[in-house]
Amino acid sequence: MRNILLTIEYDGTNYAGWQVQPNGLAIQQVLEEALERLLKEQVRLYSSGRTDAGVHAMAMPASFTTTRDIPLKAFTAGLNGLIPPDIAVKDAREVPLEFNPRREATLKHYCYSLHLGQNRSPLRRLYSWHVRGSLDVGAMRIAAGHFVGEHDFASFRGTGCAAKTTIRVVKSVTLSENGEFLQIDVKGVGFLRNMVRIMTGTLVEVGLGRRNPESILDLLRVPDRSAAGVTAPPQGLSLVEVSFGSFFAEDKKP
Amino acid sequence: MRNILLTIEYDGTNYAGWQVQPNGLAIQQVLEEALERLLKEQVRLYSSGRTDAGVHAMAMPASFTTTRDIPLKAFTAGLNGLIPPDIAVKDAREVPLEFNPRREATLKHYCYSLHLGQNRSPLRRLYSWHVRGSLDVGAMRIAAGHFVGEHDFASFRGTGCAAKTTIRVVKSVTLSENGEFLQIDVKGVGFLRNMVRIMTGTLVEVGLGRRNPESILDLLRVPDRSAAGVTAPPQGLSLVEVSFGSFFAEDKKP
Structure with missing residues (x-):
């Protein structure tokens, strides 16, 4: 099992916020769906926190675990090809399995x-x-x-x-x-x-x-x-x- | 007759450019129609030049003549209330009748x-x-x-x-x-x-x-x-x- 930490930039204008919720499209949802298409397995993203509808992020950290042995570049260039222009992965790196972006944020x-x-x-x-x-x-x-x-x-x-x-x-x-x-x-x-x-x-x-x-x-x-x-x-x-x-x-x- | 010089900021993303043309909405057209609503007379805007579809402007000068005796504030705050959020008049002032933004641009x-x-x-x-x-x-x-x-x-x-x-x-x-x-x-x-x-x-x-x-x-x-x-x-x-x-x-x- 690998734990991958993404750093995500987004323009929040057209989204209902970071977190998946019943009304409107969330940034988390767009990313999870793209990761699932890439990895052919269910993916759950864990972020450092949420942002409200309309709020932007220059660098939101969010991690997920996967069993797939895919090079990190798939999670930047590859993933960016699957998501709309107002969301982009700026960085992807492998982190220890125990790393949790919410808990470790200082x-x-x-x-x-x-x-x-x-x-x-x-x-x-x-x-x-x-x-x-x-x-x-x-x-x-x-x-x-x-x-x-x-x-x-x-x-x-x-x-x-x-x-x-x-x-x-x-x-x-x-x-x-x-x-x-x-x-x-x-x-x-x-x-x-x-x-x-x-x-x-x-x-x-x-x-x-x-x-x-x-x-x-x-x-x-x-x-x-x-x-x-x-x-x-x-x-x-x-x-x-x-x-x-x-x-x-x-x-x-x- | 008065000659009014406007300074206009716009986000060109959603427009077919400055100049009125058959395909797509032009910034000039939005402004002329708003001015005509305000002044109840036909208005023709003369700019310093054009910008292509998708190009932005922080300060495009454009002038028009009018017979109406309306305070200058109508052409900033007033006009801004009639046009969409991606276009705004930043300044309005009266200039000599012979002033032409294209000819006088240095x-x-x-x-x-x-x-x-x-x-x-x-x-x-x-x-x-x-x-x-x-x-x-x-x-x-x-x-x-x-x-x-x-x-x-x-x-x-x-x-x-x-x-x-x-x-x-x-x-x-x-x-x-x-x-x-x-x-x-x-x-x-x-x-x-x-x-x-x-x-x-x-x-x-x-x-x-x-x-x-x-x-x-x-x-x-x-x-x-x-x-x-x-x-x-x-x-x-x-x-x-x-x-x-x-x-x-x-x-x-x-």
Whole structure:
């Protein structure tokens, strides 16, 4: 038995999200069906996590086991010939059988792109949230700093979230300005459903002067989803990278 | 009578190009129909030039005349409410009646984006050309330098081009590497049909080692379309900006 780890890039625009579900086509489903055609056996993909409908990924890790003795290239070039242009396998490698992308993930990096132009941008419409009005980026940076650390993020949890605990560790939240665009990079050990999008919606309200940076502290103290900001729309969000800490480094030891 | 100059951004993916034509929907047509709904009079848009089907624009200038006394905001926010999300008016201003975007254009800036990754990129598929294999960017830069100046670009003219002369002035061709992407910026006084795309296709053949940089000199000396490279696909190309030299500066003089 082999355990193969794929790294997948996708444009989430036309999908109902990563995970197989009854309504709409999922990215996981497209990949599993293509792998089954390639391998002539049933395949189950295990990812590091899910992404919502419309959310993108530059590098989603997902693994599967197979008994077939097929060269790794079949899982990049070969698989890419079987899936639509808005999904692509960027890398495939063999990993130890005990490797599980969800369990071994030590850090997840998401980025959210805001477009602050006066008028909407056709060329960035599928990959950013258009926010009119000027944002106080200084105030947003102060607010962003309050997220860092281990906190109860219950105020930043979307409906339908099945997580047992709402305690999460956020490592960093950085804001970078680039012309009409403001990019918010969020790194953390794990996230609740919609958490980055609600954090972003709340930061935008700070930027627009509708709440002050210190309101984040209250939201982290007293769980209250209705007191937090709106859920930013999905198309601005991308999963950038998932790190596996020392797993692969330790694997090389005798 | 007023002469209004619009600056338009569009994602060309779903259009048959800028210019109204019998097969497929043109960007010009979408805008003219929206303007006619707004103004209740017939409108004819005059652009700085055309773009092919699938080519994008960050800032296409196009002007029209109207007798209506409507505030300029109607031609940005108002018009954007009447057109689809893949087209947007970024700016509207009143210009002298004698201003014509084609005649007054002094410099056009196009950029072409190449994706050099081993596997295709879902997130950039609509805005780049995926070229497999490593490119010799040094050789491409030497070749690019040969384009600069006033030359007969007949070897770089697409079929159906109706230009009377094939002499054109290219001001600069610069290549910038950014991770897996190589951006080619071309600035010139004017271009023949498909000229930037054929220049790009030829530069890629230089990069792949299939022709040497000096072959550009032969192509500029002896008109022969079949000796030049392939026409690079449209989705990698964007019109970045059109400059009008001193027209508006001189207009401010008494």
